[in-house]
Amino acid sequence: MKVSLFVTCLVDQLWTSIGVSSVAVLRRAGCEVEFDQRQTCCAQPAYNTGYLDEARQVARRFIGIFEESRADAIVSPSGSCTAMVRHYPQLFAGDPEWLLRAQSVAARTHELSSFLVRVLKKEDVGASWQGRLTWHDACHGLRDLNLKSEPRTLIRNVRGSEFVELDHADACCGFGGTFSVKYPEISVAILDQKIDAIERAGVQAVVSGDASCLMQIGGRLSRKGSRVQVMHLAELLASDSRG
Amino acid sequence: MNNPAREAILSSIRSHLVASVRFDRQELPQVNLENPVILSKEGSTPRPLPEWFAQRLESVDGRCIIAKTATDIADALSRIITDLKAQRIAISDNPEAERLLHLTDLEIEELGIAPNASDIFRFDVGITTAQAAIAETGTLVLDSTYERHRLVSLVPPVHIAIVAASRICETLGDALTLLRTGPEISPAVTFITGPSRTADIELTLAIGVHGPQELYVIINGSS
Amino acid sequence: MNHLSSETFRENARAALGDVHLRGALKNATSLFGERRKAAAASLPNWEDLRTQARAIKDEVLSHLDRYLVEFVHNAENRGAKIHWARDAAEANSIICGLAIGTKARIVVKSKSMTTEETHLNDALEAAGMQVVETDLGEYIIQLAGEPPSHIIAPAIHKTRAQVAELFTAELGMPPTDDVAQLTSTARATLRDRFAAADVGISGVNFAIAETGTIVIIENEGNIRLTTSVPRMHIAVMGIEKVIPRFAELDVFLKLLPRSGTGQRLTTYQSFITGTKRQATDEGPEELHIVLLDNGRSRMLAHPVTRQSLACIRCGACLNACPVYQQVGGHAYGSVYQGPIGAVITPQLMGIEKTAQLPYASSLCGACREVCPVKIDIPRLLLHLRGEITPRKGGVSERLAFKLWAKVMMSPALYKLSSRAGRLLQRVVPISRAWTNGRDLRPLESKSFHELWSNE
Numbered sequence: 029m030k031v032s033l034f035v036t037c038l039v040d041q042l043w044t045s046i047g048v049s050s051v052a053v054l055r056r057a058g059c060e061v062e063f064d065q066r067q068t069c070c071a072q073p074a075y076n077t078g079y080l081d082e083a084r085q086v087a088r089r090f091i092g093i094f095e096e097s098r099a100d101a102i103v104s105p106s107g108s109c110t111a112m113v114r115h116y117p118q119l120f121a122g123d124p125e126w127l128l129r130a131q132s133v134a135a136r137t138h139e140l141s142s143f144l145v146r147v148l149k150k151e152d153v154g155a156s157w158q159g160r161l162t163w164h165d166a167c168h169g170l171r172d173l174n175l176k177s178e179p180r181t182l183i184r185n186v187r188g189s190e191f192v193e194l195d196h197a198d199a200c201c202g203f204g205g206t207f208s209v210k211y212p213e214i215s216v217a218i219l220d221q222k223i224d225a226i227e228r229a230g231v232q233a234v235v236s237g238d239a240s241c242l243m244q245i246g247g248r249l250s251r252k253g254s255r256v257q258v259m260h261l262a263e264l265l266a267s268d269s270r271g
Numbered sequence: 272m273n274n275p276a277r278e279a280i281l282s283s284i285r286s287h288l289v290a291s292v293r294f295d296r297q298e299l300p301q302v303n304l305e306n307p308v309i310l311s312k313e314g315s316t317p318r319p320l321p322e323w324f325a326q327r328l329e330s331v332d333g334r335c336i337i338a339k340t341a342t343d344i345a346d347a348l349s350r351i352i353t354d355l356k357a358q359r360i361a362i363s364d365n366p367e368a369e370r371l372l373h374l375t376d377l378e379i380e381e382l383g384i385a386p387n388a389s390d391i392f393r394f395d396v397g398i399t400t401a402q403a404a405i406a407e408t409g410t411l412v413l414d415s416t417y418e419r420h421r422l423v424s425l426v427p428p429v430h431i432a433i434v435a436a437s438r439i440c441e442t443l444g445d446a447l448t449l450l451r452t453g454p455e456i457s458p459a460v461t462f463i464t465g466p467s468r469t470a471d472i473e474l475t476l477a478i479g480v481h482g483p484q485e486l487y488v489i490i491n492g493s494s
Numbered sequence: 495m496n497h498l499s500s501e502t503f504r505e506n507a508r509a510a511l512g513d514v515h516l517r518g519a520l521k522n523a524t525s526l527f528g529e530r531r532k533a534a535a536a537s538l539p540n541w542e543d544l545r546t547q548a549r550a551i552k553d554e555v556l557s558h559l560d561r562y563l564v565e566f567v568h569n570a571e572n573r574g575a576k577i578h579w580a581r582d583a584a585e586a587n588s589i590i591c592g593l594a595i596g597t598k599a600r601i602v603v604k605s606k607s608m609t610t611e612e613t614h615l616n617d618a619l620e621a622a623g624m625q626v627v628e629t630d631l632g633e634y635i636i637q638l639a640g641e642p643p644s645h646i647i648a649p650a651i652h653k654t655r656a657q658v659a660e661l662f663t664a665e666l667g668m669p670p671t672d673d674v675a676q677l678t679s680t681a682r683a684t685l686r687d688r689f690a691a692a693d694v695g696i697s698g699v700n701f702a703i704a705e706t707g708t709i710v711i712i713e714n715e716g717n718i719r720l721t722t723s724v725p726r727m728h729i730a731v732m733g734i735e736k737v738i739p740r741f742a743e744l745d746v747f748l749k750l751l752p753r754s755g756t757g758q759r760l761t762t763y764q765s766f767i768t769g770t771k772r773q774a775t776d777e778g779p780e781e782l783h784i785v786l787l788d789n790g791r792s793r794m795l796a797h798p799v800t801r802q803s804l805a806c807i808r809c810g811a812c813l814n815a816c817p818v819y820q821q822v823g824g825h826a827y828g829s830v831y832q833g834p835i836g837a838v839i840t841p842q843l844m845g846i847e848k849t850a851q852l853p854y855a856s857s858l859c860g861a862c863r864e865v866c867p868v869k870i871d872i873p874r875l876l877l878h879l880r881g882e883i884t885p886r887k888g889g890v891s892e893r894l895a896f897k898l899w900a901k902v903m904m905s906p907a908l909y910k911l912s913s914r915a916g917r918l919l920q921r922v923v924p925i926s927r928a929w930t931n932g933r934d935l936r937p938l939e940s941k942s943f944h945e946l947w948s949n950e
Contacts, residue, residue, distance in 0.1 A: 037903075040943040041913055042936050047943040063947050068903040074896055076858065076877065078884030082900035089904055118874075121297040171860035200817045204857025209928040211504065211855055216932035217511050217821040218857070247933030276579035280734065283792035284560040290796040295557075298798045331762075385777075388724050392690055408760045421777040425719050443760075444745040450766070451741060456706050458573065458771050459723070459778055462764040467716040469678060470756070471632035471648055473655045474523055477678040480631060481685065482716020482763065 029148065031059045032099035034113075034137065036106045037069040038239045046239055049266035050105040050140055056266075057150050066093050072112040075119065076205045087116055088126065091133045101147065102137040105262045107169025107237050110139040114172065139169060141237060141261055145178040155265045156187035159232040162194040164222065164245065166238035170198055179237055179261055186264060194234070195225040203244040219248050226256060233257040235264050320406040320439040321490045327409030331465035332478055333486040335409075337436075340493050344433060345374035347489050351431060352377055352396060361386050361394035361427055363420035368398050371433065385419040397423035397483070401434040401463075404488075405446045408464055411488065412446055415459040424463065430483040432463070436492045497642050500828035500840060503851040510822040516652050520823050523651040527814040530757020531865065537759075538749065548746050549869045552805035555704075555737055556795065562704040562737045563786070569707025573769020575782045582789050583613035590615060590696070590729055591622040593783055597727050599624060599693035605711075605718040606630035607698030608646065608808060609731045609787055611830040612843070615696070627688045629717035631681050638665045644824035646832065647755050647810035652823055685717070695721035695779070699732035700807070701747060702784075705740045708768040709784065712751065712761045719763055728779040730767075733787050735804035747807060750867035754809035790843040799878045803839050805868040812862035812872065818855055827852065834862035838875045841883070850887045853879040913942055 031054055035047045051061050071086035090113070094102050104110045114137065116130035144150050163183060169175040176198075183191050202208065202218030209215075222245060226234050234249075234256060236242050246258035325335035338344040348371060352360070358380035362368040369384070383394055399420035403412035411432050415421055424430050440446055450460055467482030478484060498506045510516055535541045555562050567577045580586035594602060602624045604610065616626045616637075628637040632649040636642065638661050643649030650658070658677055662668040668680045697718055701710040709730050711718050722728045738747065752758040771778045794800045813819045813833030824832035829840040829849070837856060841849040853876045862872045902908045917938045925935055941949075 035943050041916070041938055044939045044941065044943045044946055048946065065944055065947070066906055068906065068909045071903070074899065076880070077854075077892075077896065078877070078880030078882075078888065079893075079896045079900075080881045080884075082896050085900050086903045121294075167857070167859040167861075171864060198861075200857050200859035200861065202817065202857055204859070207854070207857045209926055211507065211818075212928040212931060213511055214507055214818055214821055214855070215857070218817040219932075221817075243936060244933065247929075247935060250934045251932065274579060276581050276585060279581055280579050280786070280788045280792060281560045281563070283788065284563070284734070284795060287792050287795040288557065288559070291798060291801065294797050294799075327759075387777075388690065392686065410760060415777065416772075419777055421719075421723050425716060425723065443748060444742070447742055447745055455573075456708060456741070456766070456768050458768050458776075460766040461719065462760070462766075464760045464762050467762055468714045469631045470714075471630070471635070471650055472653075472658050472674050472677055473519070474526055474648070474651065475655070475674040477674050480678055480682055480715040480717070481629065481689075481720055 029059045029101070030099040031061050032094065032097040032102045033061055033063045034067060034070070034094070034102050034104040034109065035063070036104060036109045036239070039105060042243070043239045043260070046105050046260045046262050049260065049262035050103070052266040053140070053144070053153055053262055054103065056153055057144060057148055059148075062097070062099060064093055064097065070109045070112045072109060073205060075112065075115075080119070084119055087119055087130070091116065091126070091129050094133050094137075095129060101143060102133070103140055103143045104137065105140045105237070105260065106239060107139050107166045107173055107175060108240060110137055111168040111172035113137040139173055139175060139237065141178045141182055142173060142175055145181055151181045152185040153182070153265050155185070155267055156189075157264055157267045158188040160190045160192060160230065161233040161235055161259075161264070162192045162226065162229050162231045163197060164194060164201060164234055164236040164241060165198040166236050166241045167200050169237050175237065182261065182265060183235065192229050192231055194229055196221070199225075201241045201244045203240050205240070208244060215244075216248065219244060223248055223252065227254070231256060233259050235259045235261055237261050320441060321436050321492065323406040324404055324409055324439050324490070327407065328465060328488055329409075331409060332468070333409060333465040333488060335488045335490065337490045337492055341371065341374060344371055344489050344491060348372065348398070348431065349375040349377055351487055352379070355396060355429060357395040357429065359383070359394045359396075361391060361397045361423045363399040363418050363423045365400050365418045365420070367400055367433070372398060385423060388422060391422045391426045394427045396429045396431060397425075397427035398431045398433070399424045401432045401488075402438065403446060403449055404434045404439040405441075405443055405462075406439050407442050410443070410446070411463040412449070413461045413463065414450070414457045416457040421459060421461070424461070425482055428479070428483055429485045429487070430463075431487045431489065433489045433491055436490050439490070498825050498828045499848060500844075500852055501848040503826055503828060503855060506826035506828060507822040507855070510826050515654060516823055517821070519652055519654060520820055523645070523648065524814040524820045527647075527756065527810070531754055531811055531814065534753035534757040534759070538753070544746055544750055545867055545869050548750055548867060549805060551738060551743050551746065552868055555739060556735065556801050556804050559734065559737070559795065562739055563734060565704040566702050566707060566737050567786075569705070570709075570769060570784060571707070573707050575707065575769045575784050578783060578785045580785055580787045580789070583787075586613045586731065586785055586787050586789070587615050587618035589785055590731070591618055593727065593729060594619065594624055594694050595622060597693060597781075599727070601625045601627065601688065601692045602694045602696060603627050603629050603688055603692040603721050603725065604633075604696045605698070605713070605721040606633050606649070607696065607731055608830055609698055609733050610696065611643065612789065613787070615731075627685065627692070629685050629688070629721060631678065631715060634681055634685065635661065638662075642825065643830065644832070645810060645813060646808055652825070689720045689724050692725040694727045694729060695725040696729045696731065697721050699730050699736050699784075700751070701744060702732055702737045703741050703744070704737050706768055708741065708766050710744060711765045711767070712748075712763065714762045716763060719765055722765060722767060723778050726779055727781045727783070729783045729785065731785045731787060733789075734791050751807050751809050754811040754865065754867040794842050797878070799871075799875055800842060802870050803835075803842060803875060805870055806835050806839070807868060809867055811865040811867065815861040815865045817857065817859060817861065834872045835870070838872060838879060841879055846883050846887065850883050853883060910944070913938070
């Protein structure tokens with residue numbers, strides 16, 4: 029199975045280990061991974077803030093690049109970016125040519141955990157990680173892509189780990205893209221509900237499928253001097269007893 | 272009739288719907304209304320309707336007595352009114368209500384038959400019948416075409432309703448269908464499910480707000 | 495009445511976040527309502543089918559709204575109702591004041607109606623010399639307090655029982671008590687004689703049935719029944735979107751609305767009112783007037799994404815599910831329509847001049863869409879509105895930033911360059927306090943994934 033990695037601009041600039049881990053996990057699962065160096069962004073920030081012309085420009089570029097790929101699937105370690113690509117048809121609703129191209133790319137784009145479990149039918153990637161951990165459902169992954177059982181299945185198969193379900197695991201972390209800086213006090217107030225739940229769960233790490241949520245949650249945990257780590261699902265799945 | 276506001280609103284509706292057409296074409300197809308969903312009932316095990324009604328009514332703080340004979344009904348009425356120490360009783364204009372009250376042989380200070388708005392506020396208890404009931408929700412159906420009970424069932428702090436067991440239908444949908452039999456729908460139909468309530472203060476439940484504080488339903492099982 | 499404005503949403507929200515009482519009340523109310531809704535929905539095995547069906551019915555009505563409105567009006571008039579058409583809030587208020595004055599009314603009792611709050615009817619009636627009494631307990635409380643409602647279903651949830659008790663003692667001379675049952679009976683006793691003395695009763699409408707000309711109003715307290723049966727004139731005010739085609743379709747909506755709003759199987763009372771009484775000696779009002787209000791609703795029909803705003807059945811479920819509403823409550827929105835649905839209909843009804851912040855005050859989490867009984871896709875609506883507002887109201891520096899952003903994202907060379915520049919500048923340029931006030935920020939990686947891959 030050949031996979032084209034859509035690494036996302038956030039991971040590319042701020043959290044490369046998510047990208048590195050995603051590649052490792054996909055290879056361990058038997059995939060050949062290609063990476064198109066021309067990629068930049070899926071246009072989510074512009075779309076979410078209402079800059080539709082700019083969003084379309086950047087989306088067209090994304091579509092143009094990825095439709096050239098001969099890979100069986102385009103895989104991304106981000107629920108929100110995958111959801112954005114799945115929404116491309118809405119951006120091009122009035123443009124029959126681009127609509128078709130958007131639909132075609134959208135249909136081939138998968139979020140990582142969904143790809144592993146639903147497409148590759150792999151629920152165990154041979155990972156091991158010692159400690160108590162919990163899962164935060166990132167909103168787009170949960171509600172746009174219906175990812176609920178897939179990440180949990182993968183986590184439960186990580187040897188040595190003890191999985192604890194978080195109270196209100198599906199509650200938003202308060203990031204919401206530019207919302208986090210347009211309405212920072214509300215964003216942090218929402219975030220603190222999540223932090224309270226994490227502290228009550230008594231875990232060593234909180235895992236999620238979106239780097240944006242991890243930045244939001246991790247940023248508050250470290251500000252509060254907490255010892256709880258944040259980890260992306262790809263990083264967890266890439267870990268093994270050899271470190 | 273030439274009504275400029277009516278014309279303006281209808282014309283605004285029409286022109287905006289027309290403007291929407293080109294965007295509508297781009298949206299995904301909607302559900303076909305011609306194939307209606309078959310609405311299943313909550314809890315499909317069949318059970319005797321009076322018992323089901325009673326259970327549902329009691330879960331919303333109403334009280335239910337299932338009576339087999341007219342004497343049973345009179346006894347129930349008598350007990351309720353005596354316990355309440357009620358002295359002024361309002362009844363609807365259904366002769367059944369008066370007949371059953373007389374059977375109790377109670378001494379009361381005042382009896383009002385379908386009192387009007389300026390009089391109704393002084394009564395302690397209101398007794399009416401109900402034209403039908405709904406088992407799945409514990410609901411009474413009061414149809415003003417057949418009985419003058421709108422105020423009697425609403426204003427006094429206690430409402431006692433008598434409904435024939437044969438008039439209990441299973442579902443809300445059945446009751447809605449029932450309301451459509453006949454040439455035209457009644458001017459005023461009321462569904463009543465338990466005593467009045469509110470949770471407006473700190474979400475704490477309080478029974479008895481503007482409508483009755485207590486609701487008794489006597490199911491007449493005699494044929 | 496001290497109304498906050500939606501123009502100052504950000505400041506309103508900040509103030510709300512600092513109000514400990516309010517946040518506690520909100521947490522209790524929204525989580526309780528949320529749990530009850532969830533349990534009630536779970537008790538119906540075909541809940542999802544009902545939602546689909548309800549949305550289909552609403553879509554059908556809205557795409558032929560003129561036809562169904564005309565049918566409703568025809569059938570209601572045939573049964574003796576008088577219909578009045580109001581293009582906007584001022585016209586509605588003028589019609590209603592005219593009716594009240596025409597019948598020489600002095601006392602008007604009202605049951606809860608969001609539509610009349612939208613038009614600020616009470617102010618107009620009082621200016622015309624009427625005494626207006628809100629009879630819904632929550633509305634009565636906020637009327638005494640001189641405050642606007644903070645939740646669509648439970649207008650006074652921002653008030654603790656102690657605050658209500660203080661209010662009743664001050665305004666009604668009630669002996670001090672903290673007991674909710676006592677507070678409720680005080681309200682009951684005080685309002686009883688208002689009902690008896692009222693000349694006019696004003697209500698809202700939950701559903702208007704085109705097929706029969708019936709209006710349907712649902713409640714728990716009994717004040718709607720009193721308002722609509724004791725006074726000699728009943729005025730029912732409804733937005734034009736309240737129509738549903740057939741009587742039998744009430745089954746779907748009566749299953750969805752109580753469960754979604756309060757977690758009840760059914761509310762205590764449903765009143766089905768079709769025209770006026772048949773005989774003068776019958777019970778009930780002598781006159782029934784139905785006011786149909788547009789006030790910007792017809793404009794929303796112009797696009798399928800905005801048209802779904804009109805499917806709302808005012809259950810309040812989206813408020814309870816919304817992480818933003820849960821933190822700041824309803825007053826911050828500066829509008830009678832609050833929370834997620836408020837954020838989308840307020841700008842459409844009132845225009846974007848003063849309401850432009852509202853569609854941006856959301857993390858787009860989608861919890862609202864999940865709980866909406868008629869499946870309104872609020873996040874999509876929010877994005878649609880952002881797409882319309884940004885070109886007109888986006889700040890100059892933000893617009894420039896995104897133009898620059900687009901240039902960078904279109905060019906791998908620029909992307910690489912800006913990433914290098916960012917790494918250098920992050921040490922020198924202060925990172926937005928908006929982020930760093932509450933959260934630490936990860937530094938940019940010294941090598942991007944692109945660079946790592948080329949080195950592989």
